[in-house]
Amino acid sequence: MPDGTTTPVRLFAGRDEAPVVVVFPGLGIPAGYYEPFAEELMSRGFNAAIGELRGQGDSRPRPSSASRYGYHELVSVDFPAIFEVVREHFPAATPFLLGHSMGGQLGVMYAARIRGRLGGIVLVASGSPYHRGFPGMHSPRMLVGAAAMSMTANLAGFWPGGRLDIGGFGRQSKVLISDWSRFARTGKIEPDGADIDYEERIGRLKLPVLSVTIEGDDLAPGPSAKNLVAKLPHADVTIWHNPRPQGHNGWIREPVDTVDRVVDWIHDHT
Numbered sequence: 001m002p003d004g005t006t007t008p009v010r011l012f013a014g015r016d017e018a019p020v021v022v023v024f025p026g027l028g029i030p031a032g033y034y035e036p037f038a039e040e041l042m043s044r045g046f047n048a049a050i051g052e053l054r055g056q057g058d059s060r061p062r063p064s065s066a067s068r069y070g071y072h073e074l075v076s077v078d079f080p081a082i083f084e085v086v087r088e089h090f091p092a093a094t095p096f097l098l099g100h101s102m103g104g105q106l107g108v109m110y111a112a113r114i115r116g117r118l119g120g121i122v123l124v125a126s127g128s129p130y131h132r133g134f135p136g137m138h139s140p141r142m143l144v145g146a147a148a149m150s151m152t153a154n155l156a157g158f159w160p161g162g163r164l165d166i167g168g169f170g171r172q173s174k175v176l177i178s179d180w181s182r183f184a185r186t187g188k189i190e191p192d193g194a195d196i197d198y199e200e201r202i203g204r205l206k207l208p209v210l211s212v213t214i215e216g217d218d219l220a221p222g223p224s225a226k227n228l229v230a231k232l233p234h235a236d237v238t239i240w241h242n243p244r245p246q247g248h249n250g251w252i253r254e255p256v257d258t259v260d261r262v263v264d265w266i267h268d269h270t
Contacts, residue, residue: 001054001077005054006060007052007078008031008052008057009085010031010038011048011049011089012038012039012041012048012049014041014042014044014046014047015047016090017092018093019047019093019095020046020047020086020090020093020094020096021041021047021096021097021098021122022049022051022082022095022097022098023048023049023051024051024079024104025050025051025052025057025100025103026102026125027101027169027170027172027176027180028056028161028169029056029057030052030056031056031057031058033249033253034100035050036252036254037251037255037258038050041262047093049086051079053078053102053103054073054074054173055171055172063159063171063172064158065174067173067175069173069175070175070178070179070191070192070193071105071106071176071180071189071191071192072179072192072195074106075110075113076113076195079106079110094119094270095117095118095119096119096122097110097122098121098124099124101125101126101248103126104124104125104127105126105228108121108189108202108205108228112205113196115201115205116207119207119208119269120209120269121207121208122209122210122212123209123210124212124262125213125217125220125248125249125251126228127213127220127224127226127227128227129184130185130186130187130227131143131184132227133187133224134223138218143185146180146181146185147181147185149177149180150177153177153178154174156174157174158172158173159172159177179192187227189202199231202232203234205232206234207235208235208236208269209229209235209238210237210262211238211239211240212240212241212242212262213225213239213242214241214250215241215242215243215244215245215246216246216247216250217248220248222241238265244257
């Protein structure tokens with residue numbers, strides 16, 4: 001990256017002419033954790049790639065008080081660099097972006113920037129963190145927790161993770177946590193440093209979108225997922241609920257059911 005950050009891209013080659021599914025992780029989850037999912041896609045003949053989120057997994061340097069990146073930098077700098085690697089290795093493949101959790105939020109933002117160069121978007125266990133999309137007492141907890149995380153990150157200079165890290169987000173840039181917290185409080189994607197109106201651009205997207213919710217997922221329940229796809233009124237949205245109780249992350253290591261649905265959906269849109 002221009003600032004010296006290094007971020008690996010994991011590549012899985014299927015058939016040359018097959019689509020390539022580009023996977024972006026959730027917050028705090030290293031890219032290597034998604035390898036069983038990518039290998040399952042590859043076993044069906046698909047090409048796949050996994051992009052690390054900056055500062056996570058094998059990306060270096062680790063987040064510190066010097067880190068100034070948030071949602072906007074990830075989708076305007078990092079995602080284009082990762083897709084450049086994907087195009088170099090799979091030049092004939094139509095790219096489909098698959099985002100998990102925050103990776104899905106970022107994926108929608110990236111699609112809004114590039115408009116028309118993706119075959120579609122797959123959102124798995126990915127929703128809006130807006131507190132009103134969570135049932136019962138989860139709503140005020142999300143609201144208070146988001147504000148507390150942003151305050152802590154600003155005081156410390158970064159989100160420290162460790163014993164404070166109830167959500168399992170790991171060490172993160174304070175700007176990234178601030179962007180996430182604002183989204184959780186307001187329901188709007190308004191990142192620091194934005195050079196476009198993301199909400200307006202997302203609202204104009206016209207492309208296929210598959211939103212997959214997972215039974216037992218408390219971090220991206222059905223209403224949260226619907227709040228995210230509601231930002232895409234002109235997209236061709238398909239919603240599917242995986243009834244297996246795999247929670248927010250279990251589908252990654254036991255991917256067959258979810259890959260079945262993703263593969264069928266991509267076949268329908270190619």
